Structures are given as C-alpha cells and as structure tokens.
Amino acid sequence: MSDLTGKKLILASASPRRQAVMAQLGLITEVRPSGASEIKEGLPPALLVTENALRKAGEVAGRTREAALVIGADTVVVKEGRILGKPRDEEEALSMLRFLSGGRHDVISAAAVIDAQTGREAAGHSQTAVFFATLPEELLRAYVATGEPLDKAGAYGIQGLGALLVERIEGDYGTVVGLCPRLLARLLREFGAEIF
C-alpha cells in the first residue's frame, strides 16, 4: 500500500524512529516536519499527547495542497505523575535517567491522521509500561556521553543503545519508539486504507 485511495501519506514528524515505523509497515511516506507549537502541561498526559499530535498534523495539513493524509504523533514519558519530555542538556538527561533507573514508567504515544482536503481527523493514543534495570551511575554517564539521550523524551531511545537500560516492557513496543503500528493502522482504516 504505497498510495491510499489516491492520497499520499505525509508524516508531520522529523523523527527517524517514526519514519522507521512507517517503513516497517511498507508505507511510503513524505516527511514534512511540523512547526506547530506544542503544549507541555495543563492536561492529563494522554490528552496532552493527543492534542499535540493533532496540532502537528493540523499545522502541516493547513499548508498542504495535494490530496494527502497527514500523520502527526507525540510521545511523553510519565513516572509518578511527572511528565518527562526531551532533556535540555546532558545534566538534565542524567537526572532523568537516574529518576527512571530501577523502576517502572509509562510511555504514552498519540497518533493523529488528518485528510488535508476535507479536514476530517481521527486520533488516539496507546500506553506501554517500561521497567528499567537498576543502573549504576557510571553506566548512565557513559550512556549520556554517547549523545543518544538528547533528542528523546525521557532521555533514552529503546531502539538504540537505550535497549540495554530496559529490563522489560508490558505493552506495545512501537509505542515506546514513538508510534504504535496497530493504532496507526486503525486510524488509517477509518480513511479506507488497509495496510494488508
């Protein structure tokens, strides 16, 4: 399925991880990163990520002239009521990783699909529990020094070296990466598009 009832797919995200999820599903996608302003607080996490996914898709859909389905996504890490986004610097990355070490947190990822021509939209979210191993300080420092944590919510990437921090997950792996394949497939189906 490379085009969907004649519409192209546009991913409103610069994340190579999300692009990889699209490729995994055999979806040929054009990438147009969104410039939408995101909200960081003031809503429960699941509503916050869903709103942000809709904003990202909406901003790109608003400047798209072709027949296209625009996909937005957003991810947060939540532990003990605290929402962790991307760390500002190495020091904050280290403090996030210390906070996550040896316990459970949740990753919530939302996806939104908007038809650029009709404005019709669909959105949803998924949640996965992640259990970190108890990690010695020197390992956390070595991980931060790799540079991987800096552009990632919660300061780790499970699809990279960060896999070594994670003991196990309960839920969907794609949700931790940043986009749940089953959720995306369900949303696309609402627009008449079947992946297989």
Added chain:
Amino acid sequence: MSDLTGKKLILASASPRRQAVMAQLGLITEVRPSGASEIKEGLPPALLVTENALRKAGEVAGRTREAALVIGADTVVVKEGRILGKPRDEEEALSMLRFLSGGRHDVISAAAVIDAQTGREAAGHSQTAVFFATLPEELLRAYVATGEPLDKAGAYGIQGLGALLVERIEGDYGTVVGLCPRLLARLLREFGAEIF
C-alpha cells in the same frame, strides 16, 4: 566499540533481524552463516535453543582462523507445550497463525559467544510473552500472502508487518526479534567487551 580487545565479531546467523540488533548496539559484525545441524526436539525449549546457539557459534568458530568472538543465536515460539519453528509452506504458516491468534505464546531466544582462538564459550537465553489479537481468517490469509511469515519461527515477524498482529508483549522486544540486546551485552562482558 567496533573491535573488542582486538577481536572481530562474527555473527553466525544469516538473519537480517539479528544483524539489525547488532547494528542497533553499534557493533560492527561480519556475517558468516552457520551450517550446523540443529536439533528440533527432545529437549525443553530453553535448553534446545541454547544448544542450537552453541552449535551454530561452534561450527563457525571451528573454521575461523582470526582472533574473533563468534556469536550464535536461536529462537523458538512455544504455545501450550508445542514448539513452533519456521513453517514449511504457506499452509503451515496459516495454521500456525490460527493457533497463535487470540492468545498468549512465548518466544525464547538463546545467544552464545565463543572465542575462536581459545574455544572459551558463554551462553544464555531470554523469554518474552507475546499476546496476539484475535485475528480474522481473511487478515491471516492476507498476511501470509505478503510472504513475510515463511522464514520466521512461529510464522510472523514482529519487526515487520507482523507488528499488526501483536496486541502487546511482556518482556524484552529483542527476544521476539531473535536476539536480546541485554543478554548479548552480558555475554560479551564475560569476554571483557563493554558496549558503552
């Protein structure tokens, strides 16, 4: 870490999924598929995969002249005491998928590391529970028609379109793919090699 105390890494597996796990960890690996004969039954699943991982690594180590650590791996899918390997044909793939639909199964992956010069070896296994959605017959047929199930234990690939069949997992994702990153890191550490 591209070389390890002067030794090259050799992956005794032709599986592109396992090669991807090595790349995820930043490990530069040479691929030399093993011709070892595998056992299919007669042992509990965890012992069976560990024995096969050792056989694969051992066969390649036996014909390796350089200073190298040889990595072998093996994976089975287990449900209700039945071990599912790779399906023989599309019909068997379909029957495996029907069997997995709507329930839990376990994926067990073993890894073995052998030092080609000293013969020293280390091995272990990891296990992850996978919960399939209840899947309609036409979806299973469409999935089999993509060709993806044919070279995979249990007739699905979670890192491909098969992600759409999986509701959730409990455990490590790499184990379902065919090689657990944390297990591999632990084994390599026994040979003095730290990933980061």
